[in-house]
Amino acid sequence: MFKLPEGMERVWLMKARGMREVEIAQTLGISRQAVNKALKEARAKLFEAFFGLAEVFSWEVARVNVEKGFMVARGKCGNENVRIYAFYIPGRGVRVFFEGEFPEYILKHAVEMGIIEKPDKKELVKALES
Template sequence: MWRLPRRMEEIALLVYGRGRREVEVAEELGVSRQAVNKALKEARGRLAEMFLSLAEILDADIVKVDVKRGYAVLRLRQLGEKAYVVYVPQKGPRILFERGVELEGGRASYQEVVEAALKWGLIREAKDLGKALRELIAMMES
């Protein structure tokens, strides 16, 4: 439930992350354009369901959702702070909390979020992890 099927992820990342046309993706993968369209529709629905479920579990209000770019911004009711959710391919949703990003303690998990943000086209580069995280959060806030 918390991960998209591999092929569905691949299609979503090609179309939404890299900006490829459905027809091109269909030809590349050897499937029909209708199959690509159906996979995209299903991916959007599943991502929306994941983000809604997380909001309910965390007792949060949804500030912003962009299923085509694989992220959501939530406001935690109990703490009054924001949570930034990014769908990490093959792993599922990952959450960054507004309170602060400690690079020393969570470097590996932050790295996978930044790599996912690159795949979704949310950020341009990830040479500096701290800078990439700040760019990601700023983009999600805009």
């Protein structure tokens, strides 16, 4: 399972939740340059994880947002074309869901990340697709 290193994940999560780099640096007691480097590496690792997953399963990537930690793709499930939603969940790694079948923890995560304002499956799909 793919997971960001703990310190890198902490920096990425703070940024994803809306903190500025200088605020993250002050909070963690590190330099702004260290924050910037961690964010750059986190973005690269998330891109690699999402695109690697798409390549392995022959999915067509429609959208990737590494700042908020998600990917939208199209792929085959049996003989059907389906939408695929992948999320990076801090502490858990990448999780994949089909056609908007999101468990409650994903809806909660999407609210915490600022993707949606309230835990609603239709709103989440709309936000991910726009």
